[in-house]
Amino acid sequence: MNCTQKPDSIQKRIIELEQELIDLRRDFHMYPELGFQEFRTAEKIENYLQKLGYETIRMAKTGVVTILDSGRPGPVLMLRADMDALPITQNNEKDYKSRNEGVMHACGHDAHMAMLLVAARVLIENKTSLNGKIKFVFQPNEEIAGAIHMIEEGVLENPKVDAVMGIHVWTPIDSGKIAITPGPVMGGLDVFKITIHGKGGHTGLPEDAIDPIIAAANLIQTSQIIQTREISNLKATVIMFGKIKGGTKSNIIPDKVELEGSIRFLYPGGPDSEEKPTQRFIRVAEQVCATHLCRCDINITHENIPLINHKEMTALARETAIEIFPSENQIIDNQTIASEDFSEFSEKVPGVFIFLGTGNEAIGTNLSHHHPKFDIDETILPKGVEMFVRGALHFFEKANRLSFLKQK
Template identity: 70%
Template sequence: MQISDQIQQYRDELIALRRDFHRHPELGFEEHRTAEVVASYLKDLGLNPRRVAGTGVVALLEGSRPGPVLMLRADMDALPVIEENDVDYRSENPGVMHACGHDAHMAMLLIAANVLSQHRDEIAGTIKFVFQPNEEIAGALRMIEAGVLESPAVDAVMGIHVWTPLSSGRIGITAGPVMGGLDVFKMTIVGKGGHTGVPEDAIDPVIAAANLIQTVQTIQTREISNLKSTVIMFGKISGGTKSNIIPDRVDLEGSIRFLYKGGPDSIEQPTERFTRIAEQVCQTHRCTCQIEIIHENIPLINDPQMTALARDTAATVFGGKDAVVDNVTIASEDFSEFSERVPGVFMFLGAGNARKGTTISHHNPRFDIDEDVLTDGVAMHVHGALNYFNTMGKSKGGEHRLPHPSGT
């Protein structure tokens, strides 16, 4: 039986798994039921799943011959969103929803594990199935710290994300930077409260905040090349209690996203520039500021060889190269921590279908996907893995591994 026909036999089970996960969403590091379902399914395949980083699940499929180790990864966590979809698989956990497609990712990888387990004789190497918790807040680092890339050492990694901005029947696979780095900031501007009728007796943090919000936008237009994508966004501003009272403080929160390697050693240094301007603007307005920076994600960069392999695989799965497109977004993904350490490729599986109402953006309370694309995602996992072992994975030796950035 052809692999494509074999995958189609599991279509109903695939959708049922996705809908079960969707009904029972759990937040990061709280995926206890989810982990039990995943581990039970893998155990029924004859694998030996183990827990990593609390709610993470890892299982090995050893092929018939020795060779490299390929990691296939799916994320597990949901979002603190109240679902507005009127569907029979609507979230049953109030205030929590799979509004990013992680339910689909788990279902696709479980069925892929099922199919690949039946093709063990064709595998010269080992597949490490990884179900990762807390992707939304950098759970990959916890998995890495717990040794997910070791024992056995991983030589390459693949991941898939359903993507509603991309039409069903297409897949985005691009070499180089494909998702942004993300630094999150929290800031307090401190002034001196007073009466709005006598503003000269106060030190107004509100006008300092307004000036700061505008001025930091010059970073991406005047200090960093417009060929280097940089986005500075403020998502939260709070301060004051009444219209005629100047508050003594204003709190702001937001994010800095970039499609290049940031940090103090980079040329661009977006976060360092942000801090400098913020402090100087506050000083100009006689205010002080306290800034907390959380380095949440590094940019996700696809390895050229792994990307070429994935694009060739997709041309076969989707019946031609026309379905394979470039896709780059400044949104972030902590898969980047894996692909920073070993050669990796991250793919965007088109799941947007206007007729089915699945073109709504991720993280929206009405987010949903075109479930007809799920079998294509399974096929990319299965054929991608087999192609890897048939081409790039003919000898182990670890030559495909990249060193850790710190040199360790």
Template identity: 35%
Template sequence: MRIDPDLLAEASTWRQSFHAQPELGFAEHNTSARVAELLQGFGLKVHRGLGGTGVVGTLERGDGLVIGLRADMDALPIQELGQCAHRSRHEGRMHACGHDGHTAMLLAAARHLSGLDTFRGTVHFIFQPAEENLGGARKMIEDGLFQRFPMDAVYGLHNWPGLPAGQVAVNPGAMMASLDTFEITLTGQGCHAAMPERGADPIMAGAQLITALQSIVSRRLSPLDSAVVSITQLSAGEAINVIPEKALLRGTVRCLQTPVRERVQQLIGELAEQVPAPFGVRGELAYQVGYPVTENHPDAAAGLFRAAVAVLGEANVRWGCPPSMASEDFAFMLQACPGAYFWLGVDGETPSRALHNPWYDFNDQVIEAGVKVWTELVEQSLPRR
């Protein structure tokens, strides 16, 4: 498969422009306007406003199956430290996760496919806001994404440091973990630090509770189950000589299986109530269910695998890779519609910086591989004319 080198160069220019002008979740106004402008220039029907700043470009080639291809557009609240020519022009914001590259690749695929007349059916190019922690995929779905644009399958990708540039990894099941957050309020009785017997110490109870919460994975789940429970914040007290009345614990839960996720939530609730009680402290849990497991549908994953092998070669496509305990809100789309999600490697001669790193910059050399996989997936998924 040949992709026009001029298109690839243009896609790199788009990508670097997006990188220089990052916008945070649900505030991607300039990015979405530029995306819509380009899609209209390719001759696609353009729909704006889903999920606030979301854009859907539709390419119709007669009756047939309908598939969706998704890219995320938002940046992160991180100060960029790299010194590339296209570094962020906005203080405290940068594309540290490669969504600029995802957007540019999908735009290039839309442009390339708009010039083909080899398939029959419809492709929806979905440009999603607010993937980073804000659930933009869920918002687009709530705004009627799959009702207004019914699809037989939907697909997404993420660039992946640690995987060689241009290689693809895809699983027939879980790719990434669920993400939930929790907050436990411990209420005791404040007192003078010199007379702890006159109070009920929520910090002592919190210390015991933190240890107990870590035993969920090590002692309450099967070693074959996958879960991570992390306490990320502990706050209590104002004066150095006072045992406070309250302490607050916050943390996250990540799992690769939905039943395990439900079990961990139950156990956190039990421990939050039971462990502080002997200290005369009351524990109250507030649990926020967040992103589900990003779990591929096996048939869709197999189709994606075949498309990637066709354009990249079998040696460059990994099937059945270890999932990541990071999370991705494309999971909501996979709950609503069959589909699959894959990783595209970005490590060149020099390994890529990690995602969410202030030195990260997307590797433009993989744009061609991404466009080829998207194009081949469309041509294999939709019947030929």
């Protein structure tokens, strides 16, 4: 809604529920759980929903799903929040600091669950305004591609989902802004593990050994030609090494070195695209190792595909945001090479993934995601709830103009 309008019944209701919203987020934050271990989290979600009159089911071990049926014919919209935390020790002294040592909600999933729960409350109170069904999905293990497990167990079926929406709080964007962008918005992700095998020996007699360390060093540098010399700079590709393990003592040439890292890409197709970043990486790794008389074992895990927002769902979400944010200048575009397994849902049904700005330097919420002092600006949470609620209402109101529904 623009700044000249008075709050309507939906916004008033969300304001009334703001403390409940914050309390939910802080409770989830205090008791974080890793992927597929979100047992307390799932139970809390179930209890909240069941008290509102929802029937819940479990999927993918700790995932929670419920359906709001308007009782009238219409499409099915899925709203999704992720549940899992990260293996990080929290390094700040908030009252709601993690009680689970070595585990922390350092990515905002606690906020996502809280926003979707309160949205479920507001939407069931406005059930008469709907024509169709809403499927609320609380998904485990987003950090390690948990979405595919829910898909394999049928989360997009019974009833068949027609469209999907997700929201991610985002500290790189200032509080009070929201990013809704058509096309590619988050990167695909392949994770690699490489073991380079050489021949151990004495550092004083390197000619009698085959040094896997120098091969590893060469591979780290040479692989960068893929993103700077072989693939267009207009097609974002990033190859990063995050772990190197090798050797036991300063005067011993080890017989092997282990490397781990990631390949990220912001274009459709990813490893199967014309650019083939992962295949190129394997070629370089094998040839560099051969040059150094080493051999290598390469293991690739395809974690996430690129997240691509559907044009019509994006337009619908931007129209929704205009009603919520005072100025159109607060509605921006954003792309990131970071990955998100929401992409598995949006590849199969038209979807939109929204970034809700929560960066506020004055209160220290501008730190990057996965930082041990990560926190969010809680004043933005009601805006996220309102995006879920109004986004759902607009989806049903304007369903007859969406081409992908007309084709059903």
